Amino acid sequence: MNLYASLLRTGVPAAVGWLVAVALRHGLDLDATSVAGVLTPAVIFVYYSVFRFAEEHVSPRFGWLLGYARPPKYEGSELPLPRF
Numbered sequence: 001m002n003l004y005a006s007l008l009r010t011g012v013p014a015a016v017g018w019l020v021a022v023a024l025r026h027g028l029d030l031d032a033t034s035v036a037g038v039l040t041p042a043v044i045f046v047y048y049s050v051f052r053f054a055e056e057h058v059s060p061r062f063g064w065l066l067g068y069a070r071p072p073k074y075e076g077s078e079l080p081l082p083r084f
Contacts, residue, residue: 008067013051017044 021039025032054062055071063069 005068005070009063009071012065012067013044013048014040016047017041020047 017040020043021036024039048066051062051065052071055066060069063071
């Protein structure tokens with residue numbers, strides 16, 4: 001389940017970032033390369049940051065806007081560090 005949650009929580013902000021960048025392209029005089037290269041990652045970062053912060057500090061319900069209601073939990077491995 002953690003794999004599913006982590007993939008959704010990565011894919012949803014990426015899709016939103018792409019959609020916002022495409023929508024902004026129609027309002028700005030930019031070529032497609034500029035939009036894809038600059039706006040998409042910036043929108044993804046802002047979208048994820050806002051809703052991750054809201055999920056943590058306001059209500060866990062904001063997690064749905066990232067694609068899954070809870071952040072994935074990874075079990076810590078107690079493997080020793082290699083010695084050289």
